[in-house]
Amino acid sequence: MSAFLSELAARSMPHLMLVPIGLPLFTAALTLFLREESQRLKLVLNIASTTFALLAAVALLHWVQQPGTASGMGVYLQGNWTAPFGIVLVLDRLSALMLVLALVLALCCAVFAGTRWHRAGVHFHALFQLQLMGLAGAFLTGDLFNLFVFFEIMLAASYGLLLHGSGRARVQSGLHYIAINLAASSLFLIGAAMLYGITGTLNMADLARHVPAMAATDRGLLHAAAAILATAFLIKAAVWPLNFWLVPAYSAATAPVGALFAVMTKVGVYTLLRLWTLMFGSEAGDSALFGGAWLVAAGMLTMAFGGIGMLASQRLGHLAGFAAVLSSGTVLAAAGLGQNQLTAAMLYYLPGSTLAIGALFLLSDLIERWRTDGTALRGHDGNEAPFLTPELVPTPGLNLDDEEQVLVGRAIPAAAALLGLAYLVCTLVIAGMPPLSGFVGKFAMLTALLNPLGLGSSSGMQPGAAGWLLLALLIGTGLLSLIALTRTGMRHFWAAPDRHAPRLHVLEGLPVAALLAACVALTVHADAVMRYTQATANSLYAPQGYVRAVLQARHLPGPVTPAGSQGASVLGGEAAP
Template identity: 70%
Template sequence: MQGIWQWLGTWMPHLMLAPIVLPMATAALMLLLNEEQQRTKTILSTGSIALGLVVAIALLQWSDHSAAPSVYLTGNWAAPFGIVLVLDRLTALMLVLTSAIALAVSIFAMARWFKAGVHFYVLFQFQLMGLAGAFLTGDLFNLFVFFEIMLAASYGLLLHGSGRLRVQAGLHYIAINLAASSLFLIGASMLYGLTGTLNMADLAQQIPLVTEADRALLHTAAGILATAFLIKAAVWPVNFWLVPGYSAATAPVAALFALMTKVGVYTLLRLWTLMFSSEAGASALFGGQWLIAGGMVTMVFGSIGIFAATRLTHLAGYAAIVSSGTLLAAVGFGHPMLTAGLLYYLPSSTLAVACLFLLADAIDRWRNHGASMVDLDDEEAPFLSHELIAADHTNLDDEEQALIGRPIPAAAAFLGLAFLLCTLVVAGLPPLSGFLGKFAMLTALLSPLGLGHPLTAAPPPTAWLLLALLIGSGLLALIALTRAGIRHFWAAHERTAPEIRLTEGVAIAALMGLSLALTLHAPGAMRYTEATAQSLHSPHTYIQAVLQAAPVPNPPAASGTAP
């Protein structure tokens, strides 16, 4: 086994390029194909995503067995001058989550949505390229580049299918993201002016050395930069774009966008634990209280929204906001035990929100006799109902129904069970992974060792407030989703049986299966997240791995040749 890992160690660093190069090459190849070759594009894109998932799982296993982060010098220039890619446990976790959701979404889109416009799978692949690059990059400039690739693809995906609502929501989405990109550039430029570097590891070394006279300017630059990421993380009050935008998007696009808010959370967690760790001198833990306050207010806003929402897509959008607020508030405490809990909660909540968007499309078509809610709200939107794999339409006469009752169609039972599982995860009820993630965070909040306060002291007031919000937001989500379930499944008597395609059912089942797998393998997953949290809050290992990575030496010149 040791020999196998040594052999893999020789080739695994090169595999770090695959999550970026594979979708880029796939998108370029599909651009050479005609629009009539949709079947070829579908097979090519889905196969590429499946291969990307295999690569991501291999990278996750490799990072879990590595003592330090793996560093790839793409131009063979040492940091901080060259472009670096860095793989650690957190990066690998996000890559696996992205590939898993992308594969399920791609399978779901096979049923209908890829026909709503041109270049769906091309934009999809560029979106994956931007996401993977944002997770892997080790410097701010390339983070901005991959952010722009990701956003440019998301603009096209949001408008995919056309229609007045999508155009209107898309304009708001583009405007707010252009503002965020501007703030990103301003903040990065100010940091470069103060420290002379944009490499994340080098920034972590330079920040404690900033003079006191420039400390306020440093914090201002960090605040401007953080605002750009907080917009992506849908923090209140700059999250007004999320629910209208995600609700107007087609179902597979909205499900993929469930990852977009997590990019903002990931970036804040990465940069905050590097640049403002306990080793950052006078800037140690700068901004933590703002993250806690912003996250808590976002939780309140999202909980009120989910309680008041009536449309399933709005419920899913507000559930994404609640999830993001929970993660931001937990990040702000800056303690390993709480970080481990939020890292377990992050994939669980993301899978549930993505599945809820897919379910919303299937349930809305059932409710509206084949049309999605977006189609009914917008006369310009295309009607995309094709032949379907129908559920059981067994009919009984009135006497038989009086004796044995009305049978539940198989498709309705499937949708109802999937909706029930999503409700349990979003609300954080046992026994699924949503409950385990919240329980881990609650344990850290109440544990004296978890938040670092003395054994004889009570938890701080902010810990009690977050505890109350975790419980309260789950209760409101439970009421809202239960009410929606009653309206869609129990109160529908004269409705025909729902009709879903096999690929749609497979995609929904896959997302729920992953959530169940997180529950069944909770001990192993928590061990992984605990190790991830420890490494995040001890950034010297990351810093040394990046700054000490040596370029590959040139091969020796052949004898008898000129130097």
């Protein structure tokens, strides 16, 4: 019986890959059928759907670590067509990690929005779920065309979420955000079309098979197509000098939307890491490690820009935005060197920094509200707009209702202590100070840079001068972050001793505490998480397992007819052992 249950679980688990994509789509459609007055029901549906999607992602994360899972991979053949002809979903350790990270952050943002922000405009919950659908699809898809589709779903939803709540600042920064992302999408299409014209395929595993055998006469065009495609992803990853849109847009968004956007830049970095290791790994022939030096240089310039931007920031929202830029640059620079030990340390650093930045976006709303002593500001029509900073007051007719002031909730004991402790934890993680996960991740990256030929290191770029510069930037930007966050914390927590105690809703404090508790958990279980990220990095730099699992995935046989022939099957496929 136990063997039967294990076999049943093994066969049914790949179908679970559809849940993070299909469930948000179903929930978004369902909420659109509900009236805007049913906000409480929509909120419950949003939180429940995100919770179930998170549970599915955690189950998938557990599944890819099982010894019986071939190569730590899960392959689902949509329509039962084998790759590269059919649409394929691929789950490995990296995509499972990113999926869990995105859904943890999304669940906390959905709960935080339930206090009042979800009422600031229409269709918040539908847009939120479509955003999750796009994120999950981008992490799970195995071909460039569907990657573009999921990117556009994600971006279209983000346009609505960014403008949620109205206000001049949101509209102005939203237009910049939309324009730059439309340009990036155009570059995406051009690059993908060129790759298809050269190789005849858009399946990622099939692209990895074609690149080493590319004719010398076509290799220059291949590199040009890859560079155009990479530019689109670098824009989405907020790499300098293409990131002028990020800080105004993220800081103008409502707090839960800005926190959710903290993972958006990591989608661009994830895609670059995925395609670069598949197409231009050490076994790509004459194209091996193509563009790696450019990725390292762009990442380090982004780190410097983010660190200086944090030091120059006066507002908490801008501080959080530049922290997101700094985190993205750190991840990109570490990945560009192509060393598996350094990449493993970077993958440990990535979730902790993303969660801390998301928590800082949420805290910025609470602290700014406390800074005004909980008083409401006046909108353009003279009505009170509860706890909105002056530049974010909505336009006439779109203000929050006066009755929504009660949603702020009752005062809870030690609310100021909660805000202060949460801000301290954010500071330690983002600046990379001991003893939390930010320090562990940066220390592991520094160790890999100082010992590039250590046990288990791969044959990527030799760090050389670039490695020493990255080492200096890791320490220097951490110091700049510490100074900036400490200075801002002193101004908000010490400069006004006579300020009234903050008033917090339980649904506001709980998500912040949960995000920071996850950072603490990463520290407590650092050994287990680091083993997972090391296995992830090893598989990234040995892409043969990915290619073999996708291209050798068997379609499931259809039902047998009385004449002995087999009918068509619409079930997903499974990877060949």
